[in-house]
Amino acid sequence: xxxxxxxxxxxxxxxxxxxxxxxxxxxxxxxxxxxxxxxxxxxxxxxxxxxxxxxxxxxxxxxxxxxxxxxxxxxxxxxxxxxxxxxxxxxxxxxxxxxxxxxxxxxxxxxxxxxxxxxxxxxxxxxxxxxxxxxxxxxxxxxxxxxxxxxxxxxxxxxxxxxxxxxxxxxxxxxxxxxxxxxxxxxxxxxxxxxxxxxxxxxxxxxxxxxxxxxxxxxxxxxxxxxxxxxxxxxxxxxxxxxxxxxxxxxxxxxxxxxxxxxxxxxxxxxxxxxxxxxxxxxxxxxxxxxxxxxxxxxxxxxxxxxxxxxxxxxxxxxxxxxxxxxxxxxxxxxxxxxxxxxxxxxxxxxxxxxxxxxxxxxxxxxxxxxxxxxxxxxxxxxxxxxxxxxxxxxxxxxxxxxxxxxxxxxxxxxxxxxxxxxxxxxxxxxxxxxxxxxxxxxxxxxxxxxxxxxxxxxxxxxxxxxxxxxxxxxxxxxxxxxxxxxxxxxxxxxxxxxxxxxxxxxxxxxxxxxxxxxxxxxxxxxxxxxxxxxxxxxxxxxxxxxxxxxxxxxxxxxxxxxxxxxxxxxxxxxxxxxxxxxxxxxxxxxxxxxxxxxxxxxxxxxxxxxxxxxxxxxxxxxxxxxxxxxxxxxxxxxxxxxxxxxxxxxxxxxxxxxxxxxxxxxxxxxxxxxxxxxxxxxxxxxxxxxxxxxxxxxxxxxxxxxxxxxxxxxxxxxxxxxxxxxxxxxxxxxxxxxxxxxxxxxxxxxxxxxxxxxxxxxxxxxxxxxxxxxxxxxxxxxxxxxxxxxxxxxxxxxxxxxxxxxxxxxxxxxxxxxxxxxxxxxxxxxxxxxxxxxxxxxxxxxxxxxxxxxxxxxxxxxxxxxxxxxxxxxxxxxxxxxxxxxxxxxxxx
Numbered sequence: 001x002x003x004x005x006x007x008x009x010x011x012x013x014x015x016x017x018x019x020x021x022x023x024x025x026x027x028x029x030x031x032x033x034x035x036x037x038x039x040x041x042x043x044x045x046x047x048x049x050x051x052x053x054x055x056x057x058x059x060x061x062x063x064x065x066x067x068x069x070x071x072x073x074x075x076x077x078x079x080x081x082x083x084x085x086x087x088x089x090x091x092x093x094x095x096x097x098x099x100x101x102x103x104x105x106x107x108x109x110x111x112x113x114x115x116x117x118x119x120x121x122x123x124x125x126x127x128x129x130x131x132x133x134x135x136x137x138x139x140x141x142x143x144x145x146x147x148x149x150x151x152x153x154x155x156x157x158x159x160x161x162x163x164x165x166x167x168x169x170x171x172x173x174x175x176x177x178x179x180x181x182x183x184x185x186x187x188x189x190x191x192x193x194x195x196x197x198x199x200x201x202x203x204x205x206x207x208x209x210x211x212x213x214x215x216x217x218x219x220x221x222x223x224x225x226x227x228x229x230x231x232x233x234x235x236x237x238x239x240x241x242x243x244x245x246x247x248x249x250x251x252x253x254x255x256x257x258x259x260x261x262x263x264x265x266x267x268x269x270x271x272x273x274x275x276x277x278x279x280x281x282x283x284x285x286x287x288x289x290x291x292x293x294x295x296x297x298x299x300x301x302x303x304x305x306x307x308x309x310x311x312x313x314x315x316x317x318x319x320x321x322x323x324x325x326x327x328x329x330x331x332x333x334x335x336x337x338x339x340x341x342x343x344x345x346x347x348x349x350x351x352x353x354x355x356x357x358x359x360x361x362x363x364x365x366x367x368x369x370x371x372x373x374x375x376x377x378x379x380x381x382x383x384x385x386x387x388x389x390x391x392x393x394x395x396x397x398x399x400x401x402x403x404x405x406x407x408x409x410x411x412x413x414x415x416x417x418x419x420x421x422x423x424x425x426x427x428x429x430x431x432x433x434x435x436x437x438x439x440x441x442x443x444x445x446x447x448x449x450x451x452x453x454x455x456x457x458x459x460x461x462x463x464x465x466x467x468x469x470x471x472x473x474x475x476x477x478x479x480x481x482x483x484x485x486x487x488x489x490x491x492x493x494x495x496x497x498x499x500x501x502x503x504x505x506x507x508x509x510x511x512x513x514x515x516x517x518x519x520x521x522x523x524x525x526x527x528x529x530x531x532x533x534x535x536x537x538x539x540x541x542x543x544x545x546x547x548x549x550x551x552x553x554x555x556x557x558x559x560x561x562x563x564x565x566x567x568x569x570x571x572x573x574x575x576x577x578x579x580x581x582x583x584x585x586x587x588x589x590x591x592x593x594x595x596x597x598x599x600x601x602x603x604x605x606x607x608x609x610x611x612x613x614x615x616x617x618x619x620x621x622x623x624x625x626x627x628x629x630x631x632x633x634x635x636x637x638x639x640x641x642x643x644x645x646x647x648x649x650x651x652x653x654x655x656x657x658x659x660x661x662x663x664x665x666x667x668x669x670x671x672x673x674x675x676x677x678x679x680x681x682x683x684x685x686x687x688x689x690x691x692x693x694x695x696x697x698x699x700x701x702x703x704x705x706x707x708x709x710x711x712x713x714x715x716x717x718x719x720x721x722x723x724x725x726x727x728x729x730x731x732x733x734x735x736x737x738x739x740x741x742x743x744x745x746x747x748x749x750x751x752x753x754x755x756x757x758x759x760x761x762x763x764x765x766x767x768x769x770x771x772x773x774x775x776x777x778x779x780x781x782x783x784x785x786x787x788x789x790x791x792x793x794x795x796x797x798x799x800x801x802x803x804x805x806x807x808x809x810x811x812x813x814x815x816x817x818x819x820x821x822x823x824x825x826x827x828x829x830x831x832x833x834x835x836x837x838x839x840x841x842x843x844x845x846x847x848x849x850x851x852x853x854x855x856x857x858x859x860x861x862x863x864x865x866x867x868x869x870x871x872x873x874x875x876x877x878x879x880x881x882x883x884x885x886x887x888x889x890x891x892x893x894x
Contacts, residue, residue, distance in 0.1 A: 005082060005083060005086055006283065006360070006363075007316070008069075008283060008315040008316055008321040009068060009069045009070075009071075009083060010067060010068060010069075010083065010086055010087050010090070011067055011315070011316060012051070012054065012055045012058065012065075012067050012069075012132075012134070013051065013055065013313045013314055013315050013323075018203070018204050019052065019056050019204070020192070020196050020199045020200045020203075020204060021199070022053065022056070022196065025053055025057075025185065025189065025190070026056075026057055026060065028183060028185060028189070029053075029054075029057045029183075029185075031183055032160060032162070032183040033063075033160055035180075036157065036179075036180070036181055037160070037180075037181055037182065037183055038152050038153070038155075038161065038176055038181040038182070039152050039161050039162075039163065039171075039173075039176055039181065039182050039183070040160065040161070040162045040163075040182075040183045040185075041162075041163050041164075041168075041169075041173070041182060041183070041184045041185070042054070042162070042163070042164040042165075042184075042185045042190070043163075043164075043165060043166070043167065043168050043169075043184065043185070043186055044166070044185070044186055044187040044189075044190050045166055045187060046166055046226070047224055047225055047226030047227065047325075048187055048190040048191065048224065048225055048226075049190055049225045050134075050164040050165075050185075050190065051134055051135075051164060053185075053190065054132065054134070054162065054164060058130070061130075063128055063129060063130050063160075064090070064091040064127060064128065064129040064130070065090065065091070065129065065130055065132070066087040066088050066090050066091050066129060066130065066131045066132065067087060067132045067134065068083055068084060068087040068131075068132065068133055068134065069134045069135055070133060070134065070135045070136055070138045070139055071135065071138050071282065072138050072140075073362070073366070074138065074139065074144070075138075075139060075140055075141040075144060076141070077111050077141070077143050077144065077147075077612075079362075080111075080139075080141075080144050080147070081111055081114060081147075084147075087131070088118065088122075088131070091127060091129035091131075092121065092122050092125055092127065092129070094121065094125075111143060111147050111609075111612070112146065112147060112150050114609050114610075115147060115150055115151060115154075116154075119151070119154045119155060119156070122155065122156060122159060123156040125158075126158065127158065128158045128159075129158070129159050129160070130159075130160045130161075130162060131151070131155070131159060131160070131161050131162070132161075132162045132163075132164070133148065133161075133162070133163045133164070133165075134164045134165075135164070135165060135166075136163045136164060136165035136169055137165035137166040137167045137169075138165075139169070142170075145169065145170050145171065148161075148163075148169070148171065149171050149172060152171065152176075190223075190225075191222060191223025191224065191225075192218065192223040192224075192225055192228060193223065194214070194215060194218050196223075197214055197217065197218040197223065197228060198211075198214045198218075200225075200228060200229075200232075201214055201217065201228065201232055202214070205229075205232040205233075205236075207232055207235055207236070207241070209235075209241060209245075210242065212242075213241060213242055213245045216245050216246065217231055217245055226325070231245075233310075234266075237266075264332075264335070267310075271301070271304075273293070274289070274293055274295070274301055275305075275310075275332055276332055276335060276336045276339070276340070277292050277293045277336075277343070277347055278292055278293065278324075279324065279329055279332035279333045279335075279336055280292070280333065280336070280344065280347045280348055280351060280370075281323075281351060282323065282329075283315065283321055283322070283323050284302065284321065284322045284323065284324075285298075285320050285321050285322070286298035286299035286302060286320070287354070288351065288354050288355075289301070289302065291350050291351070291353070291354040292347050292350050292351060292354075302319070302322050303319065305322075306319070306322070310328075312324055312325075313325065344371075345370075345371040345372055345373070346371075348367045348368070348370045348371030348373070349367070349368070349371040349373045349376065351363075351367040352364045352365075352367035352368040352371060352373060352376050352380075353376070355367060356376075356380060361380065361384045364376075364380055365377065365380050365381075365384075365397075365400050366400070368380060369400050369404070374404060374408050374412060374415070377400065377404055377415065378412045378414050378415040378418070381397070381400075381401070381414070381415060381418035381419075397422045398422055398423070398426060398428070401415075401418070401419045401422060410438050410441075410442070411442060412442075413438075413439040413440075413442040413443060413456055414439075414456065416435045416436070416438045416439040416442070417435070417436070417439050417456060417459050417460060417463070419431070419435045420432050420435035420436050420439075420460075420463050421459075421463060423435065424463055424466060424467060425616050425617070426616070426617060427617030427618075427650075427653030427654055428653070429467065429470075429653065429654060429655070432463065432467055433467075436460050436463060436464065439456060439460060440460065443456065443457070454486045455486065455487060455488055455491060457482075457486045458482075458483045458484075458485075458486030458487035458488075458491065458494060458498075459483070459487070459494050461479050461480070461482040461483035461486060461498075462479075462480065462483035462487070462494045462497050462498045462501070464479045465477075465479035465480035465482075465483060465498060465501040466497070466501050469501050469504055469505055469508075470618065470654045470655050470657070470658050471654075471655040471657050471658070472508075472655070472657035472658075472697075476501055476505045477501075477502060477505045477506075479501075480498040480499070480501040480502045480505070481498075481502070483495075483498040484498050484499070492525050492526070492528060492529030493529060493534065495525055496522045496525040496526045496529065496534050496538070497522075497534060499518050499519070499521050499522035499525065500518075500519065500522045500534070500537070500538050500541060502518040503515045503516070503517075503518035503519035503522060503538075503541060503542075503545070504519075504541060506518065507541075507545050507548070507696065508695050508696050508697065509695050509696075510693075510694075510695055510696055510699070510728065510729070510731075510732040510734060511732055512545055512548060512549050512732055512733055512734060513732075513733070515545050516542070516545055516546070516549070519538055519541050519542040519545060520542065522534070522538045523535065523538045523539060523542055526538055535562075535565060536562055536565070536566065536579035536580055536582060536583060537579055537582055537619070539558055539559070539561060539562040539565075539583065540559075540562070540582035540583055540585075540586050542558050543555040543556075543558035543559050543562075543583075543586055543590075544586055546558060547586070547589070547590060547736065548696075548734050548735070548736050548737075549733060549734070549735055549736075550733070550735025550736060550738075550739070550768065550772060551735075551772065552590060552593060552594070552772040552773060552774070553772060553773075555586075555590055556587075556590055559583050559586060559587050559590065562580070562583040563580075563583065566580050566583075579610075579616075579619070580610055581606070581607045581608070581609070581610030581611035581612075581619060581620075581623055582607065582611065582619045582622070582623065583607070584603045584604070584606040584607035584610060584623075585603070585604055585607025585608065585611070585622065585623035585626035585627065586607070586626060587600075587603040587607075588600045588601065588602075588603035588604030588605075588606075588607060588626055588627065588630045589604070589626045589629055589630065591603060592604075592629060592630045592633050592776060593774060593775065593776050593777065594773060594775060594776075595775040595776055595779075595808050597630070597633060597634050600630045600633075600634075601630050601631065601634055604623075604626050604627040604629075604630040604631075605627060607623040607626060607627065608620070608623045608624060608627050608643075611623040617650060617651075617653050617654055618654065618658075620650050621647045621648075621650040621651040621654070621658070621662070622647075624643050624644065624646045624647035624650060625643075625644065625647045625662055625665060627640075627643040628640045628641075628643035628644035628647060628665055628669070629665070631643055632665075632668070632669055632672060633776055633780065635815075635816065637669055637672055637673055640669050641666065641669050644662060644665045644666045644669060645666065647662045647665075648662045648663070648666070660697075661697050661700075663682060664682075664700050664701055664703075664704035666682070667679040667682040667683070667704050667707075667708065668704055668707065670682075671707055671708065671711055676708070676711045676712060679707075679708045679711065680708055680712065682704075682708075683704075683705050683708040683709075686701060686705055689701065691724070692705070692721050692724040692725050692728070693724045693725055693727060693728025693729070694728070696734065696737075699725050699728060699729055699734065699737045700737075702721045702722070702724060702725040703722075703725055703737065703740050703741060703744065705721055706718040706721045706722050706725070706741075706744050707744065709721065710744065710747065710748060710751070713751070715748050715751055715752055718744070718748050719745065719748055722741050722744055722745050722748070725737060725741045726738060726741040726742065726745070729741060735768060736777075738768060739765050739768055739769055739774060739777050740777060742761055742762070742764050742765035742768075743762070743765050743777060743778060743781060743785070745761045746758045746759075746761040746762040746765065746788060747781060747784055747785070747788075749761060750784060750787070750788055751784075755791065755849065758788055759788060759791050759792055759795065762788050762789070762792060763792055763797055763798070765777075765778070766778075766792065766797075766798045766801060766802070767798075769801075770798060770801045775804070775805060775808050778805050778809075779805055779808050779809040779812055782809075782813075783813075783843065785809070786806060786809050786810075787843050787844065789802050789805055789806055789809075790802075790806070790844075791849070791853070793806075794853070794856045832875050833875075834872065834875060834893065835871075837858075837868060838868050838871060838872050838875075839893065840858060841854060841858070841865065841868045841869065841872065842872055842884065842885075842888055842893065844858075845869075845881050845884060845885060846885045846888070851865045851866065851869075869881075869884075872884055876888065876891075
């Protein structure tokens with residue numbers, strides 16, 4: 001089963017034909033569309049006609065409309081974003097279709113990054129529209145409030161935001177007032193005037209009351225529309241109307257209680273029964289009502305209630321979905337609890353069963369929890385826990401699980417296992433093992449269904465294998481194999497999950513060939529099962545393994561396959577998959593290596609934004625790491641450091657081992673800052689480590705440690721570490737590590753003036769990098785790499801590839817130079833600075849190139865080289881090559 005969106009939340013209810021004319025309020029609403037007004041706020045207690053006024057105003061306009069009726073369930077960022085996406089799509093379909101994928105400018109920790117591109121897309125359209133949030137008082141989430149505030153502040157002037165609710169929203173209203181950007185309608189504005197009350201009571205409700213009676217009711221209700229409506233319903237059929245009006249008094253609460261009793265008690269017994277039984281529903285449709293009441297005439301009764309003005313509101317043009325007025329619903333529920341408390345869980349259980357049969361899983365789970373129906377909760381969790389994860393419902397699942405008493409969960413092994421699945425995905429690692437132990441205890445105490453027990457044991461082993469993987473524990477492979485032995489052949493989700501663990505475990509050990517085999521098998525199983533969540537995750541793992549294997553083109557193709565699957569899922573009505581964050585993050589990494597930096601940054605930021613929405617801890621941590629790599633390459637070191645620290649902070653919810661995996665990236669950023677001391681502190685903590693080829697993490701640590709040694713000019717130690725990494729990575733064909741190790745070796749040989757060895761080592765790297773188009777692995781090393789590349793070209797090797805790399809390196813240097821302040825002082829404190837050509841000659845001298853070699857590299861004569869050297873000596877006031885290089889380094893020319 002899959003979750004669905006309720007379409008009725010995305011359109012206003014259909015107002016009855018005869019409404020009281022309210023031109024004074026219509027004019028106020030019209031004013032909200034003029035000038036620089038950012039927000040139109042309608043704030044008043046329940047029963048003041050906020051929604052009715054909006055609907056009446058809208059049907060007088062020709063504006064495009066995005067309507068969203070909010071409820072308590074919309075406090076979850078994922079759910080709010082899904083409904084916002086569907087609402088906005090009605091006006092700006094092109095912008096809304098790409099909402100989750102295109103919104104990439106992540107700057108706040110919640111959903112603001114997902115809104116930025118949406119605003120830009122809307123701004124490129126001339127379409128005028130109105131975005132309405134109705135019943136906004138249901139929202140308590142600070143994240144959602146921040147998102148709405150962002151929209152109000154940034155939406156273009158052709159989009160008008162309207163908020164209607166019972167309380168003032170926690171938005172910057174005072175600032176909007178101060179800048180005349182706010183139109184407000186409040187209870188005093190919405191209350192019926194005497195003329196409006198007269199029109200309502202005598203024309204709409206057709207009571208023909210005397211002027212004195214209308215005045216009395218208007219005064220005693222203070223223009224409260226629902227109070228007047230309830231009074232009118234109670235007056236229908238009464239002979240002594242004036243007597244009733246005179247007796248009508250008291251506070252709103254007591255008046256409402258009295259009138260509900262008067263209205264409800266006047267209805268036929270079977271209709272009263274229908275009202276009470278359906279009061280547990282937030283929204284009603286005839287089949288659902290029939291399921292609760294056991295009747296078959298639900299549609300006829302709903303239509304009768306609408307025609308009789310008995311507080312039922314149609315929610316669509318077809319009259320299929322309705323709701324009760326909120327106060328009427330509250331009081332009906334109170335009466336039901338008072339008179340038939342035993343019936344409440346029965347009705348909730350029936351509602352849950354109907355919702356489940358109609359693929360409304362979130363509503364089914366909510367009703368099952370309300371009913372205390374542990375069997376239904378367990379069944380829904382078992383059958384739909386992964387489907388709910390696919391739709392970003394992790395936090396909601398946890399809250400539902402926690403709503404079930406611990407003593408009840410302990411006797412339901414499948415509920416314990418479902419809770420463990422959710423806990424491990426959300427990074428609540430401390431809760432995982434207790435859940436699994438409870439499930440095992442139940443298995444030991446009641447071994448009845450041996451076949452089912454084996455399946456349960458398989459799920460438990462699969463979960464434990466994942467925990468072991470995240471902790472760097474060697475038992476991950478054994479546990480995953482145990483899971484596969486116990487799981488049924490058609491238990492696709494858990495089997496695919498265990499196969500993924502095997503793939504990642506072998507990848508960590510450096511056995512990429514075996515890792516690829518298991519990940520391919522997991523991918524095929526996920527596709528067979530139609531499991532979109534695991535499909536996206538495993539496709540990321542597969543593509544990243546291909547990337548490590550040096551197959552950039554194949555990795556990119558795998559990511560494109562994921563994009564295609566996600567698009568197919570969306571076309572089937574499934575919406576954007578939050579799991580796609582993993583794919584976008586890796587795409588950013590791949591594009592970064594190919595030197596498409598701007599697109600890479602956009603994709604990497606989108607990956608983080610989507611992963612925040614999904615809330616899967618492992619994915620979010622990895623996407624932060626992808627973003628850190630891209631930002632460092634772009635030269636945004638501050639943001640890169642923030643991203644890698646966010647990765648570490650997120651990983652703390654998983655394990656210390658997982659945190660340690662992100663530490664080398666922070667050391668690399670510190671080196672890029674020039675903060676060698678900080679990087680050296682990290683290196684010092686690795687001094688007890690001697691094997692830098694044991695697994696992938698050890699290789700990454702070794703490569704980073706070698707960089708620190710190079711920065712400290714400890715070249716011998718750097719070479720010692722690089723030899724280990726190179727030998728190990730060559731054996732298992734982790735080509736990314738092979739390339740980096742060769743590049744660093746070449747730089748070390750260059751620094752030691754072993755130029756022939758440096759060039760031959762670089763040529764080995766170029767031989768590996770050219771077929772797949774590696775760029776950043778080479779040019780990120782800057783000017784020294786440029787010098788070596790020119791020497792390779794001078795030997796006539798890899799001419800086209802080297803020229804591409806040199807062109808990219810020059811563009812990189814130009815970009816960095818353009819970012820320098822225009823008033824930056826010259827780094828050369830010389831009376832006559834060196835020319836560009838003289839600097840080129842000097843750099844080649846610094847790597848011990850002979851005059852002949854320099855002439856070949858620069859395609860000039862030996863005499864010209866000698867002339868340049870003479871000029872260099874004179875400008876630097878030196879007499880030899882050694883003195884020239886030493887003086888140039890003092891002046892930061894090299």
